[in-house]
Amino acid sequence: MVKRQKHPFDAFLKLKNIPTVWCPGCGIGIVVNTFIQTLKKMGLEANQITLISSGISCTGKISDHLNFKTVESENPFEEAAEFKQKNPQSRVVLFFNDNDLIVSGTKGLIQSCEAGLEILAVLINSFVCNVLFFHKKYQGISEKIFNLPRLMNHHGASYIARWTPLHCRRLSYSIKEALSKPGFSFIEVISPCLMYYASSGYEGKTIDRMGCYLENAKINNESPMKDLTVEDLDHIVIGKFLDRS
Amino acid sequence: MTNKGQKVKIFVLKDRCKGCGICVAVCQTEVLKLSDEKNKDGQRHPVVIDEEQCLNCGLCEMFCPDFAIWTTKEKEEVLG
Numbered sequence: 103m104v105k106r107q108k109h110p111f112d113a114f115l116k117l118k119n120i121p122t123v124w125c126p127g128c129g130i131g132i133v134v135n136t137f138i139q140t141l142k143k144m145g146l147e148a149n150q151i152t153l154i155s156s157g158i159s160c161t162g163k164i165s166d167h168l169n170f171k172t173v174e175s176e177n178p179f180e181e182a183a184e185f186k187q188k189n190p191q192s193r194v195v196l197f198f199n200d201n202d203l204i205v206s207g208t209k210g211l212i213q214s215c216e217a218g219l220e221i222l223a224v225l226i227n228s229f230v231c232n233v234l235f236f237h238k239k240y241q242g243i244s245e246k247i248f249n250l251p252r253l254m255n256h257h258g259a260s261y262i263a264r265w266t267p268l269h270c271r272r273l274s275y276s277i278k279e280a281l282s283k284p285g286f287s288f289i290e291v292i293s294p295c296l297m298y299y300a301s302s303g304y305e306g307k308t309i310d311r312m313g314c315y316l317e318n319a320k321i322n323n324e325s326p327m328k329d330l331t332v333e334d335l336d337h338i339v340i341g342k343f344l345d346r347s
Numbered sequence: 348m349t350n351k352g353q354k355v356k357i358f359v360l361k362d363r364c365k366g367c368g369i370c371v372a373v374c375q376t377e378v379l380k381l382s383d384e385k386n387k388d389g390q391r392h393p394v395v396i397d398e399e400q401c402l403n404c405g406l407c408e409m410f411c412p413d414f415a416i417w418t419t420k421e422k423e424e425v426l427g
Contacts, residue, residue, distance in 0.1 A: 111414055134412075135412060268410075312369075
C-alpha cells in the first residue's frame, strides 16, 4: 500500500488544480498560503468564507485553486453587496489585481467603501498597469504608482494596511484583524510581476529579485497618507496605517 | 542554534515544486538545498541535507507559494 503524503492545507485546496498556474516564486502564491494559515489560526473552516472575484488576470485564478464558496462576477463589488444583504453573517473576501481594481473597478471600490460594506478587499499590486515604472531607468520617464491607501482613507475605510509578500507574518496578523472587524477593510500587497521585472533588465533568480522588498521596504505605521506613493522600488513605505475601531 | 534533541520530519512534495528556491533562501540552519535531479516539470526541487539541524521554525512552510513543503515535530506521518 502506497502512503500518500498530505499537506496540512490540502483541505483548503482544489487538488485537481494543484500545482498552481502562477510563475515560480510569485507573490500571489505566498499571499494565498498566508491567507490559509490565517484561517487555520483563527479556527475558521472553508465553508465559512466566500470568495468573490472578477476572474481577470492572475489573481482571478485564486478562486480556481481554493476550496471555498466562490462567485465570479463582472461587477464583484455589486455582487458582494447583494451577497452580504442575503447572508449578513458570512465573511466575504475579494482578491484583486491592479488591472481589475485600479483600471476598471474604481467606481465599485469607492461606492462600497463609502457605504461601509463589511468585506475584506486584498489588492495584490503587480504594477502591470504601470508599464513605464520599470523602464524609467532607461528612458528617463517616471511614473508613480497610484496611492490607493490615501483614496481609501478619504472615502472612509475602517482598516488600511500595506505589506509585501516577504512580510507574510505581519500580513497574517493584518488579515486576522481585518476579518474580525466591522467595516470596509483594505490590504495592499506590493508584489511586482516577476515576468515584467525580468524583462526590464533586472537579473538574478527569483529570491534575489524578491530580496529588494526586505532591503528597501520601511515599516512606518504612523506615516501620513500623502507620503505613501511608491515612486521607486528603493523607497517603499509599508505598515498598518489605519484602524478606526 | 540547536534543536534541543526534538525529532523533526521534513516532507517535500517534489512534483508540486516549481524550483523558485525561496525555502532554501529562508532556511536559517541550511537544512535544504536544491537537488541536481529534476522533477516531472523539469524543475530542481529542494532536498534535505541535514534533518537533525532543523528547528521546526516553519519558515519554509510559511513562504512556499506552491504548498510543496512542510515540517512536523514528531515522526508522525499524516495519511490521506
